[in-house]
Amino acid sequence: MTIYDRILTEDDFIHQDELRYPFEERGLQFGDGIYEVIRVYNGKFYLLKEHVERLYRSAAAVKINVPYTQEEMYDHLKRLLELNKVESDAKVYLQITRGSAPRNHAFPKDTAANLYAYVKDLPRPTDLIAGGVHTITHEDVRWDWCYIKSLNLLPNVMAKQAAEELNCYEAVLHKDGEVTECSSSNVYMVKNGKVYTHPAKKNILHGCVRMRVEAFCDSQNIDFVEESFKVEDLQYADELFLSSSTSEIMPILKVDHLQIGDGNPGAVTRLLQQRYEEEAGISPEASIFSNQKAQ
Template sequence: MSVYEYVLTQKDFVHKNDLNYPFEERGLQFGDGIYEVIRVYKGRYYLIEEHVERLFRSAEAVKIKMPFTKQDFYHQLDELLQKNKIDTDAKVYLQITRGSAPRDHAFPLSTEANLYAYVQDLPRKEDLMREGVSTITQPDVRWDWCYIKSLNLLPNVIAKQEASEAGCFEAILHKDGEVTECSSSNAYLVKDGKVYTHPAKKNILHGCVRMKVEQFCKEEGIPFIEESFRVEDIQFADELFLSSSTAEVMPIIEVDGKKVKEGRPGPVTRKIQEKYEKDAKIGEEASIFAK
């Protein structure tokens, strides 16, 4: 999955082969930066406003001075798709670091932020969304400010790798048995027609798709309850699913080798998946769940 030719930086659009930063770059040395992943369907952004808003919230939380206004950035991101002639399903990865400066924990206030944003093709995971995925549980050892979408992702990486080595799609994270979220997605439990998920506090990422799941539930009269559930509650769940910009709304049919209910996606998850397709305008011709 190669990167398209043109990359957006804080200065201009450059060819990907010409992109380089000094070795004294705070993102490399300290993980001193923030990022976003924005979904693109048929050359159109989905939830771009929500992602840009969260990016600016993260920047404010870690005191990074943004090198552009929100409105300017919207135009730059649009131009990024245009320059690369994107008309397929893709994703845009972007990150902003505090900048380049001599290594010191205390950061210089005058440093100019470094930015890059690039595009990669990303087909929908249609088979997985239809059939569901397997997961494992892992202790949540991340820091307490997960609402900031920072570059400090090593605990997430290790948890995801544990899942991969177990032949699973994701790792469900928990602190002392209380489920927080997954390594790169939000987690939900369905019981008696109600959707339960961890409250949007500082110890989880406030997912852009998570906000849409809440909206979809309200539109369909499905109770959306921001109340954490425990690992031991999973065995009694009617359904389980996760959400993220790259996984959309993904059914979980197995956890730690044990089936969730009957081991297939349930009706509440299906309804939210269908709502997602309509909202993103990707199910206009035929829903993948009708196949």
């Protein structure tokens, strides 16, 4: 029996003073907040500086006053790992909202921001990274300021669910046929040895791993072209891959019913995955290459 199968009694009602989570929390009521998801490998942060800097850019964009300096934030996050005795692969979720105040659309005056952070074990999805994934296409109906990593994620959630219902890993978003990114990752097309991806404008998230993909391409003399492409262009792609802090660099083998290239992870994607593992300090035992999982 669930709570919905019976009539509520007096004991089911809670006084607001007994709530551990403020019921008039602006993140809860308005999505009025920002967040970051930071990867941890072997108990050490990966791209911590990039994530914290983006957090503060997002905060400035929506006029939230972060209660700590960036240096203090680094110290608090590292302390979080220490207190949890993190030594394996994990993720840290960090959220800052405008605070708790009586519900009103306008900003409350003299209200301190709320900060929440937690750490959770997160093994690498090595089978998917090595073998590749299937995706769908989905209309991009998000707001125009996707460069802000805000809590307003309902369109992303709906797109991801549409993919989930078709047993796919991700949804490749497009607006008027132009590919922007995925529901929770950036996306790239490889054609004639060049890597193409949507320019870092306001309508996509400027991913931290995306920045590293660009750097990896530069180090390997691979042209990284910030130029958008169309859904119809995917049929001519040699390779397709996505990137995020939790997905790393992941090959896409199929979009809808369209096979990408020869249906296997491509050489450029593999090279970028190797550079990612090297920079992230992935141990040889945990590498998708030494495990011979890569095709």
